[in-house]
Amino acid sequence: xxxxxxxxxxxxxxxxxxxxxxxxxxxxxxxxxxxxxxxxxxxxxxxxxxxxxxxxxxxxxxxxxxxxxxxxxxxxxxxxxxxxxxxxxxxxxxxxxxxxxxxxxxxxxxxxxxxxxxxxxxxxxxxxxxxxxxxxxxxxxxxxxxxxxxxxxxxxxxxxxxxxxxxxxxxxxxxxxxxxxxxxxxxxxxxxxxxxxxxxxxxxxxxxxxxxxxxxxxxxxxxxxxxxxxxxxxxxxxxxxxxxxxxxxxxxxxxxxxxxxxxxxxxxxxxxxxxxxxxxxxxxxxxxxxxxxxxxxxxxxxxxxxxxxxxxxxxxxxxxxxxxxxxxxxxxxxxxxxxxxxxxxxxxxxxxxxxxxxxxxxxxxxxxxxxxxxxxxxxxxxx
Ligand code: KG4
Ligand code: ZN
Numbered sequence: 543x544x545x546x547x548x549x550x551x552x553x554x555x556x557x558x559x560x561x562x563x564x565x566x567x568x569x570x571x572x573x574x575x576x577x578x579x580x581x582x583x584x585x586x587x588x589x590x591x592x593x594x595x596x597x598x599x600x601x602x603x604x605x606x607x608x609x610x611x612x613x614x615x616x617x618x619x620x621x622x623x624x625x626x627x628x629x630x631x632x633x634x635x636x637x638x639x640x641x642x643x644x645x646x647x648x649x650x651x652x653x654x655x656x657x658x659x660x661x662x663x664x665x666x667x668x669x670x671x672x673x674x675x676x677x678x679x680x681x682x683x684x685x686x687x688x689x690x691x692x693x694x695x696x697x698x699x700x701x702x703x704x705x706x707x708x709x710x711x712x713x714x715x716x717x718x719x720x721x722x723x724x725x726x727x728x729x730x731x732x733x734x735x736x737x738x739x740x741x742x743x744x745x746x747x748x749x750x751x752x753x754x755x756x757x758x759x760x761x762x763x764x765x766x767x768x769x770x771x772x773x774x775x776x777x778x779x780x781x782x783x784x785x786x787x788x789x790x791x792x793x794x795x796x797x798x799x800x801x802x803x804x805x806x807x808x809x810x811x812x813x814x815x816x817x818x819x820x821x822x823x824x825x826x827x828x829x830x831x832x833x834x835x836x837x838x839x840x841x842x843x844x845x846x847x848x849x850x851x852x853x854x855x856x857x858x859x860x861x862x863x864x865x866x867x868x869x870x871x872x873x874x875x876x877x878x879x880x881x882x883x884x885x886x887x888x889x890x891x892x893x894x895x896x897x898x899x900x901x902x903x904x905x906x907x908x909x910x911x912x913x914x915x916x917x918x919x920x921x922x923x924x925x
Contacts, residue, residue: 543658543906544571544614546688547899548601550675551667551695552721553578553593555600556895557608559657562903568705571612573896576600582761587751588721594670595640601678602644608895614655623649627685634681638674645681654686659909661902664692665921667722672917680912689909693901696723696923699857701732701904702897703884710884711852717842719866720858720893721747721762724838726797726845727923729855732904735924738845739797746834747860749801753808753830757823768863770827777824787811787833792840799841804833835866839873846874846881855884862891 549556555578559571578596582588609615628646635642662679665672676692683690700716714729715738724741744752747764754763759770787807790800808830815822846854854874860866871883890896 543903544612544656545659545661545899545902546608546655546657546682547661547895547902548675548679549663549695549698549893549895549898550597550601550671550678551663551665552671552893553582553588553596553668554893555597555604555675556893556898557601557604558895558899559608559612559614560896560899560903566708568900570705570896571614572608572610573894574604574608574611575894576604579762586755586761588668590668590670593668594674597671597674598638598641601641601674602648606648609652609655614657616653616655617651618653619650630684631681634677634684638677641674641678642681645678649685657686657688659902659906660688660690661693661898661905662690662915663695663698663898664915665695665918667695667919669917669919672919676915676917680915683912690912690915691902691905691909692915693898693905694921694923695898696725696727697735698897698901699891700727700729700855701901702857702886702890702894703855704732704904705886705890705896705900707884710855711882713849713851714853714855715842715845715849715851716855716857717838717861717870718858719746719838719856719860721745721751723858724799724801725923726842728845728849728851729853737922737924738849739799739841741799741801743800743802744805746799746801746838747858749805749834750830750860752805753826756805756809756812757826758818759823759827764860764863767827767831768865770824771831771865774821774824774828777821787829789833789836789840792837797841797845799837801834801837804830831863831865834860835863835869838866839870842870843873843877846878851881853882853884857886857891859892861885862888 555576558573561569716727724746728736751763790803
């Protein structure tokens with residue numbers, strides 16, 4: 543079967559096509575991400591209204607590219623292009639007129655592709671952005687009469703690990719660390735989850751981004767801090783910062799996090815610091831990164847031990863961080879060598895639609911009438 547997936551939960555527009563062979567093997571036909579990083583860089587962050595507009599503009603061109611890469615783009619008028627069908631599209635995309643125009647001209651030019659299921663992220667995320675993807679998915683589901691399933695973005699950050707690792711054993715502990723979330727989740731099996739703990743304020747990725755802004759490093763903060771930290775660590779004279787940053791909640795008995803105090807500590811340290819040269823920025827970056835990593839590792843390892851997990855799964859944009867991956871893997875190998883470690887390749891850690899496709903596959907029995915699908919910015923993977 544071939545699954546078309548649409549992901550617009552934050553600022554990147556993702557469209558992927560995944561084929562699941564009769565043997566159960568996954569074959570990636572295409573995975574296209576139209577990044578809005580340039581916009582984010584210009585304005586120093588993500589703004590929902592601006593991101594929503596960019597999704598409206600990018601969805602159809604991204605769709606065309608994904609179909610082309612998958613060799614599923616065929617010119618020729620859709621047989622079912624009638625005035626009635628067009629009215630449906632106009633109604634669904636009532637709030638996205640630019641997208642409607644682009645989609646209608648696409649549908650006049652190209653035939654229905656060989657797709658068996660549509661999978662779309664309906665939450666959590668930025669609600670205006672989620673709605674654009676959801677409405678786009680509804681429009682093509684209705685027009686081409688293709689079954690549709692709505693999937694959870696956090697679950698997708700976990701299940702993307704199954705693309706290359708069907709042998710993941712349960713119970714597993716998943717640490718999902720992104721720009722909007724930091725959660726430790728008990729994975730009893732695919733589809734059965736329990737949130738054990740989460741951040742009480744800022745997410746880990748948000749902390750990276752805000753600290754980078756304070757230090758005047760640009761956007762998105764995670765990859766920039768990680769690069770600068772690497773430079774500090776390569777310098778043989780580097781022994782760590784004189785003033786250590788706090789590791790908030792590292793000693794508490796729960797699985798919760800808090801990162802806003804760390805950001806404030808960086809702000810005060812930065813105000814106090816007289817020299818703000820390259821070396822200072824590199825060393826601050828290394829300390830910020832290590833403070834975040836220390837807390838993530840401590841709480842995650844506690845959960846792995848407490849629940850006797852057979853696997854530890856990482857996911858979300860921050861799991862692209864090289865130091866986090868390496869240090870977490872080493873700690874697990876040392877303290878619990880029988881547990882296995884899984885992390886996506888870095889380009890699948892950050893938002894993409896392939897993760898949405900694989901999640902749609904595991905929930906292929908949950909298709910619903912497209913009319914019933916709603917975006918929900920606060921959707922949760924468990925109660
Ligand atoms: O999962 P994601 O792509 O989007 C959300 O669902 O939020 O995560 C984005 C977050 C951003 O905060 C970004 O700074 C962070 O992931 N990130 C990183 C790295 N690459 C992306 N953080 C630390 N190190 C990285 N290499
Ligand atoms: Zn994400």
